[in-house]
Amino acid sequence: MATREPQQPAVRIVTCPACKGDSVFGPGNPYRPFCSERCKNMDLGAWASESYRVAASPPPEADEPPPEPAKPPH
Numbered sequence: 001m002a003t004r005e006p007q008q009p010a011v012r013i014v015t016c017p018a019c020k021g022d023s024v025f026g027p028g029n030p031y032r033p034f035c036s037e038r039c040k041n042m043d044l045g046a047w048a049s050e051s052y053r054v055a056a057s058p059p060p061e062a063d064e065p066p067p068e069p070a071k072p073p074h
């Protein structure tokens with residue numbers, strides 16, 4: 001009984017998370033799942049800058065002055 005199993009290719013085509021294009025997911029592409037070094041750097045740069053921005057700027061709050069302590073009635 002010789003069943004020919006389809007050979008699983010080592011290289012697949014996936015969607016590049018950065019440019020949504022075809023990306024070679026295999027040993028020949030060190031930037032996988034990205035399609036190129038540029039896309040990888042672009043994604044990492046966006047992630048880094050965003051996290052930096054979030055960490056650098058505090059949330060917009062404390063717009064009102066703090067409530068004054070209640071004074072005792074005179």
Ligand SMILES: [Zn+2]
Pocket residue numbers: 016017018019020021023034035036039
């Ligand atoms: Zn890409």
